[in-house]
Amino acid sequence: MLSIKNLHANIEGKEILKGINLEVKAGEVHAIMGPNGSGKSSLASVLAGRENYEVTEGEVWLDGKNLLDMKPEERAREGVFLAFQYPVEIPGVSNINFLRTALSEIRIHRNLPPLSAKEFLKMTKEKQELVEFEAKLANRSLNQGFSGGEKKRNEVFQLAMLEPKLSILDETDSGLDIDALRIVSSGINKLRSADNAFVLITHYQRLLEYIVPDFVHVLYNGQIVRSGTKELALELEEKGYDWLKEEFHSNESINNK
Amino acid sequence: MEKDDMMLDQLANREYEYGFVTAIDMDISETGLNEDTVRFISAKKNEPQWLLDWRMKGFHAFEKQDMPHWQNFKMPEIDFQAISYYAAPKQQAKYASLDEVDPELLRTFEKLGIPMSEQKQLAGVAVDVVFDSVSVSTTYKAHLNEMGIIFCSISEAVQKHPELIQKYLGSVVPHTDNVFASLNTAVFSDGSFVYIPKGVRCPMELSTYFRINAENTGQFERTLIIADEDSYVSYLEGCTAPMRDENQLHAAVVELIAMKGAEIKYSTVQNWYPGDKDGKGGIFNFVTKRGACRGERAKISWTQVETGSAITWKYPSILLQGDYSSGEFYSVAVTNNKQIADTGTKIYHIGANTKSRIISKGISAGEGQNSYRGLVQMGSRAANSRNFTQCDSLLIGDQCGAHTFPYIESKNNTATVEHEATTSKIGEDQVFYLNQRGIDAEQAIALIVNGYAKDVLNQLPMEFAVEAQKLLSLTLEGSVG
Numbered sequence: 001m002l003s004i005k006n007l008h009a010n011i012e013g014k015e016i017l018k019g020i021n022l023e024v025k026a027g028e029v030h031a032i033m034g035p036n037g038s039g040k041s042s043l044a045s046v047l048a049g050r051e052n053y054e055v056t057e058g059e060v061w062l063d064g065k066n067l068l069d070m071k072p073e074e075r076a077r078e079g080v081f082l083a084f085q086y087p088v089e090i091p092g093v094s095n096i097n098f099l100r101t102a103l104s105e106i107r108i109h110r111n112l113p114p115l116s117a118k119e120f121l122k123m124t125k126e127k128q129e130l131v132e133f134e135a136k137l138a139n140r141s142l143n144q145g146f147s148g149g150e151k152k153r154n155e156v157f158q159l160a161m162l163e164p165k166l167s168i169l170d171e172t173d174s175g176l177d178i179d180a181l182r183i184v185s186s187g188i189n190k191l192r193s194a195d196n197a198f199v200l201i202t203h204y205q206r207l208l209e210y211i212v213p214d215f216v217h218v219l220y221n222g223q224i225v226r227s228g229t230k231e232l233a234l235e236l237e238e239k240g241y242d243w244l245k246e247e248f249h250s251n252e253s254i255n256n257k
Numbered sequence: 258m259e260k261d262d263m264m265l266d267q268l269a270n271r272e273y274e275y276g277f278v279t280a281i282d283m284d285i286s287e288t289g290l291n292e293d294t295v296r297f298i299s300a301k302k303n304e305p306q307w308l309l310d311w312r313m314k315g316f317h318a319f320e321k322q323d324m325p326h327w328q329n330f331k332m333p334e335i336d337f338q339a340i341s342y343y344a345a346p347k348q349q350a351k352y353a354s355l356d357e358v359d360p361e362l363l364r365t366f367e368k369l370g371i372p373m374s375e376q377k378q379l380a381g382v383a384v385d386v387v388f389d390s391v392s393v394s395t396t397y398k399a400h401l402n403e404m405g406i407i408f409c410s411i412s413e414a415v416q417k418h419p420e421l422i423q424k425y426l427g428s429v430v431p432h433t434d435n436v437f438a439s440l441n442t443a444v445f446s447d448g449s450f451v452y453i454p455k456g457v458r459c460p461m462e463l464s465t466y467f468r469i470n471a472e473n474t475g476q477f478e479r480t481l482i483i484a485d486e487d488s489y490v491s492y493l494e495g496c497t498a499p500m501r502d503e504n505q506l507h508a509a510v511v512e513l514i515a516m517k518g519a520e521i522k523y524s525t526v527q528n529w530y531p532g533d534k535d536g537k538g539g540i541f542n543f544v545t546k547r548g549a550c551r552g553e554r555a556k557i558s559w560t561q562v563e564t565g566s567a568i569t570w571k572y573p574s575i576l577l578q579g580d581y582s583s584g585e586f587y588s589v590a591v592t593n594n595k596q597i598a599d600t601g602t603k604i605y606h607i608g609a610n611t612k613s614r615i616i617s618k619g620i621s622a623g624e625g626q627n628s629y630r631g632l633v634q635m636g637s638r639a640a641n642s643r644n645f646t647q648c649d650s651l652l653i654g655d656q657c658g659a660h661t662f663p664y665i666e667s668k669n670n671t672a673t674v675e676h677e678a679t680t681s682k683i684g685e686d687q688v689f690y691l692n693q694r695g696i697d698a699e700q701a702i703a704l705i706v707n708g709y710a711k712d713v714l715n716q717l718p719m720e721f722a723v724e725a726q727k728l729l730s731l732t733l734e735g736s737v738g
Contacts, residue, residue: 048693049692071692088690090705093704101700
């Protein structure tokens with residue numbers, strides 16, 4: 001589904017991604033871990049098309065389409081969903097209204113007929129229940145006055161509504177207490193299917209106890225330095241990131257000789 | 258939800274869509290302004306002597322006054338001698354039925370989206386249309402008449418209800434008020450008149466549509482609304498003009514009078530031609546609007562959505578004379594490209610236990626300059642009176658400006674005045690967030706702006722709210738870099 005080849009990207013002239021390679025197939029869940037500043041969130045931003053990043057080299061394909069040629073909204077309509085680390089507040093714009101606009105754009109793009117108000121409300125209700133999102137939050141202004149946890153849960157609710165192919169969750173677990181983490185994880189587990197894929201960006205192994213990944217990748221210094229299965233996450237939890245850093249730097253010094 | 262859908266459906270059309278000119282035979286007076294001009298207009302309208310005398314007083318007051326100098330922009334040079342003060346479609350000015358109206362004129366109204374044939378009326382909106390200087394048609398008149406409601410052009414009211422006109426015209430905005438009000442007094446050509454009798458609740462929205470068509474003309478309409486004791490009326494006005502390279506002057510006066518227990522709700526969607534991207538052309542909109550709550554528990558509410566005009570200079574005001582009377586001012590003003598808006602309100606708390614609420618939302622984009630100017634005055638008798646003001650500015654881009662000039666004067670220490678102000682910028686983060694959900698930048702801005710203005714737009718009747726949302730989006734077209 002997603003194919004990233006030798007992806008390099010800059011922000012303000014500084015290289016942040018230094019040759020990322022990643023293949024994600026339908027039905028898979030990938031976790032991307034790594035220490036602070038390793039480029040995890042930058043990767044999410046580049047995939048979503050945030051303007052202040054400049055791709056200098058490499059390719060990204062989504063089901064055979066060149067993602068890097070598309071505007072952010074086109075990527076979204078093609079099925080890329082980014083659950084933001086820090087969702088913004090938009091006063092006066094109702095959550096539901098916003099979702100209806102978004103969904104109708106996406107449906108137009110997919111050549112689906114528009115939903116009637118009744119169908120839309122029915123869907124809203126089902127998805128709210130599925131991801132345990134309160135109706136009162138759905139009817140409020142978009143994220144306005146939401147707690148950190150409520151914002152994260154709203155991201156998962158939106159994910160449920162928009163039914164993307166590829167969901168990228170950028171530290172969705174950060175700042176969640178254990179109950180919220182359980183709700184968010186169980187929502188995501190219910191949304192997993194053979195047709196969609198998830199990329200979980202996380203700093204901690206904790207999330208992966210709830211959402212079991214098929215693959216774990218470690219990002220360091222703008223590159224994936226190691227890939228494995230869920231055992232890799234446990235190893236990281238136990239040893240921290242330092243051993244990987246040391247390994248990386250010793251390799252680098254060997255290579256430079 | 259419905260409103261947004263309708264708005265989004267109509268987003269495709271992005272130019273100023275009312276910029277066309279109607280090719281119609283016009284009866285246009287020579288340009289220039291002197292006593293003869295005033296006599297000419299008065300004679301055209303077959304007015305009684307007292308009205309001509311009053312016009313003359315206005316004209317002499319106009320001659321003595323200077324242009325205002327306190328606003329937050331450089332007053333443009335206006336050559337009052339280069340303006341024609343009277344323009345009317347050449348057929349007879351009054352029509353007994355729509356069949357007599359020039360078909361070209363009817364097509365114009367169709368283009369403007371005004372349903373003129375009565376069967377096509379939106380349920381519950383009666384329309385009076387002022388085309389250049391004359392009122393063309395007032396719909397639903399018969400139905401309103403049965404209830405004793407008078408809704409007609411002011412020229413007609415002068416002929417048919419002279420006692421009401423003589424008593425109330427100029428009673429809220431005197432002929433000496435300011436240079437533009439004095440000019441209007443001298444040369445006002447037409448406008449609407451409404452009288453709601455005691456205890457009557459007007460069953461439909463009353464609406465006037467103003468259109469400047471002819472070249473080198475000004476529009477000087479005069480509106481007078483009287484709500485007698487315990488009555489209610491909601492009144493809407495809309496405005497458009499053709500695209501022209503030269504500036505045109507619009508100097509209207511609106512007077513509202515609410516008696517004991519009466520309520521007047523006055524809504525404006527102003528979309529005069531704003532000029533082109535470089536600031537060439539556009540309407541100079543210098544308007545005096547004022548309402549008086551004459552009796553106890555009277556209520557006046559102004560709601561305005563100002564998206565058009567090259568310059569808007571407008572401060573709909575309220576005199577809270579009766580005890581327990583209340584006033585509201587809700588405003589959204591948008592300036593894009595080189596547009597200037599200096600707008601706000603003045604609220605005079607005169608009676609005791611009076612209340613007022615001001616919600617102003619300025620939106621600046623392009624190189625637009627937007628000023629809120631407001632005065633809240635608590636008089637010595639205004640015991641226990643309260644005002645709340647909220648004044649927000651939204652900036653799009655970094656070439657525009659937002660300014661706030663709140664004035665508060667209190668002569669009564671039991672009165673309270675609260676003022677809140679915020680300034681914010683549409684963030685790239687907000688736009689990107691919406692993009693990431695499949696919404697393009699134009700729509701994202703429209704959503705954000707409509708969300709920001711929601712408190713004001715909610716005050717508008719449904720048909721106007723849709724129009725206003727659409728206009729906000731259109732006005733801001735191209736403002737996202």
